[in-house]
Amino acid sequence: MEIPNQPIMVTRPLLPDLSSVNCQLKDVWDSKWITNNGPKSKELLQELKNYLSVKHFSLFNNGTLALILGLKALKLEGEVITTPFTFPATVEALDWNGLTPVFCDIDTETLNIDANKIESLITDRTSAILGVHVFGNPCNVNKIQQIADKYNLKVIYDGAHVFGTYLNGKPIGEHGDMTMFSFHATKLFNTIEGGALTFKNEILNERLDLLKNFGIDKPDTVELSGLNAKLNEVQAAMGLEVLKIVTDEKKKRYRIKELYELLLGEIPGIRILTKHKEEQSSYQYFVIEVDEEEYGISRNELHEKLKEFNVYTRKYFYPLCSDFKWYKNFPSAQKENLPVANKKVNQVLAMPFYGDLTNEEVEQICSIIKYLSKGSR
Numbered sequence: 001m002e003i004p005n006q007p008i009m010v011t012r013p014l015l016p017d018l019s020s021v022n023c024q025l026k027d028v029w030d031s032k033w034i035t036n037n038g039p040k041s042k043e044l045l046q047e048l049k050n051y052l053s054v055k056h057f058s059l060f061n062n063g064t065l066a067l068i069l070g071l072k073a074l075k076l077e078g079e080v081i082t083t084p085f086t087f088p089a090t091v092e093a094l095d096w097n098g099l100t101p102v103f104c105d106i107d108t109e110t111l112n113i114d115a116n117k118i119e120s121l122i123t124d125r126t127s128a129i130l131g132v133h134v135f136g137n138p139c140n141v142n143k144i145q146q147i148a149d150k151y152n153l154k155v156i157y158d159g160a161h162v163f164g165t166y167l168n169g170k171p172i173g174e175h176g177d178m179t180m181f182s183f184h185a186t187k188l189f190n191t192i193e194g195g196a197l198t199f200k201n202e203i204l205n206e207r208l209d210l211l212k213n214f215g216i217d218k219p220d221t222v223e224l225s226g227l228n229a230k231l232n233e234v235q236a237a238m239g240l241e242v243l244k245i246v247t248d249e250k251k252k253r254y255r256i257k258e259l260y261e262l263l264l265g266e267i268p269g270i271r272i273l274t275k276h277k278e279e280q281s282s283y284q285y286f287v288i289e290v291d292e293e294e295y296g297i298s299r300n301e302l303h304e305k306l307k308e309f310n311v312y313t314r315k316y317f318y319p320l321c322s323d324f325k326w327y328k329n330f331p332s333a334q335k336e337n338l339p340v341a342n343k344k345v346n347q348v349l350a351m352p353f354y355g356d357l358t359n360e361e362v363e364q365i366c367s368i369i370k371y372l373s374k375g376s377r
């Protein structure tokens with residue numbers, strides 16, 4: 001078995017050719033307009049609307065502020081039913097709006113919010129459901145919408161993992177009232193830092209423009225209490241170039257995913273969580289689940305052992321949000337109410353995954369995982 005002589009990291013940002021970025025930056029320098037809805041961010045807005053086939057779309061300087069201000073624009077109150085198995089930003093966005101998260105257990109297959117367990121958590125204080133399309137696997141959007149319609153709730157999705165994906169023949173952002181995208185360096189499409197919202201109700205456009213710019217309407221009017229969350233021209237310039245290479249990157253990742261599936265598929269105790277098909281994914285992550293009994297060692301042990309072999313994986317997401325110290329006493333955060341989430345959080349591992357990963361490296365990683373399994377000892 002060959003051990004990689006260079007460390008293999010879990011991800012690598014998608015970087016366009018530097019000279020092409022320089023050309024974009026030259027325009028920005030020439031215009032002397034470096035932020036506040038300049039020409040590059042207007043161009044990026046249009047390009048992304050086309051790429052994602054969405055009507056209503058707004059850009060932000062990161063995904064977290066997009067979500068915070070999106071929730072604010074929807075004027076939600078009280079409680080929001082959400083998942084404990086997500087990145088901290090999802091639930092922190094609720095905190096910043098004075099909203100109380102109510103944690104719902106997750107589905108065993110997709111690791112998304114379990115739509116069958118939402119209804120029992122609804123109270124007269126519930127105003128919305130906040131789902132996350134975890135690792136690119138879509139939530140049960142139909143069932144969630146049915147529940148929302150029945151109880152008059154808003155539906156918001158954290159779509160940080162589903163850039164450019166389709167579901168039931170529709171762009172994924174068309175499901176629910178609002179979807180957030182993240183353009184952070186580690187995501188498939190990046191503007192270094194950045195984010196966006198797509199939404200159903202056109203009225204929100206104006207409100208979001210105010211919210212991301214201190215609530216300033218005209219030079220002499222401050223309409224509401226906002227924040228500063230504008231995407232700047234350098235971010236937009238980067239985005240315009242990254243967008244040109246995203247499709248190619250997806251193709252490369254598709255091939256890597258197929259090789260991983262082939263080589264890991266036969267190892268007992270390893271289940272692949274991201275078996276997306278051609279059109280259906282952003283191919284942002286390749287994630288496995290480790291069954292300790294069948295595989296022989298735990299997810300944590302595998303994560304540690306792989307480091308010794310120069311392979312860096314990530315426990316994504318770990319820990320559960322319901323275990324954060326400011327939530328852990330909430331009734332909905334109790335372990336007995338979240339059995340699936342509490343089991344899965346100790347089994348999931350994100351593998352190195354990016355377009356420039358070579359076949360040889362994937363083969364090395366997989367043979368190490370095989371070597372560490374019970375069957376090989």
Ligand SMILES: *Cc1c(COP(=O)(O)O)cnc(C)c1O
Pocket residue numbers: 062063064065086087089090132158160161181182183184193194195
């Ligand atoms: C990356 C990510 C975020 C945060 O987005 P930023 O653009 O980094 O603020 C939120 N939710 C999920 C699920 C993410 O993966």
